[in-house]
Amino acid sequence: MNEDLKNCDPKDQLNPSKISDLTSELQRYWPSLACPSRSNMRYWKNEWSTYGTCGNYVLNQTQYFKAALNLKKEVNLLDVLIKGGIKPDGGSYDLYNASETIRMAVGYMPGIFCVKDKAGKTLLNLIIGCTVDGINYDDCPGMLGSDCGPSFKFPPLK
The missing domain is CATH 3.90.730.10 (Ribonuclease T2-like)
Structure with missing residues (x-):
């Protein structure tokens, strides 16, 4: 799926404490649609390692999820x-x-x-x-x- 994504670092694993302040918003705006559950942490970990670690820019984990939430709220x-x-x-x-x-x-x-x-x-x-x-x-x-x-x-x- 991510053959076209560049400069990814799959070793950079999501630290749940880095997004703990965002968890309730993430539950509301960015749940897993394929496998909804009370805790979507596994899904968010996958999204971070698959997409959040890619690119020529540097967003830390908190910034990445805040940016995603802003987009989801906007559209x-x-x-x-x-x-x-x-x-x-x-x-x-x-x-x-x-x-x-x-x-x-x-x-x-x-x-x-x-x-x-x-x-x-x-x-x-x-x-x-x-x-x-x-x-x-x-x-x-x-x-x-x-x-x-x-x-x-x-x-x-x-």
């Missing part, structure tokens, strides 16, 4: 998709239309990732924003659904 991607007719109803949706719906709302091309379920159906899994300096978002080069194909199913949220 609710689920609302953007629903307003664009792309709903978590198990339906099949065109990848290009989904990316354009998001691009028109936020001003940059997102990274969109999918997974295959046990039946081999392609499911929307993750939408990310890319940044060049840790603060300002920009197009995500080469991350438009390379694992999605031309369409995906948007499963109901748990």
Whole structure:
């Protein structure tokens, strides 16, 4: 999934104490949609090691999660998709239309990732924003659904 991410440091593990003041906001604005639970720490640890440690800029763990929260508060991607007719109803949706719906709302091309379920159906899994300096978002080069194909199913949220 992250072949296009550069300068990542997977050895830099998230220290939960660094984001303890943000936990309630993270629970509200950035829960795991694939595996919701009372504690999303495993999910946030994965997001940090997969995305937060990448780039030519330096954001510490607290700064990374604060920046993510600010973006999530500014733009609710689920609302953007629903307003664009792309709903978590198990339906099949065109990848290009989904990316354009998001691009028109936020001003940059997102990274969109999918997974295959046990039946081999392609499911929307993750939408990310890319940044060049840790603060300002920009197009995500080469991350438009390379694992999605031309369409995906948007499963109901748990």
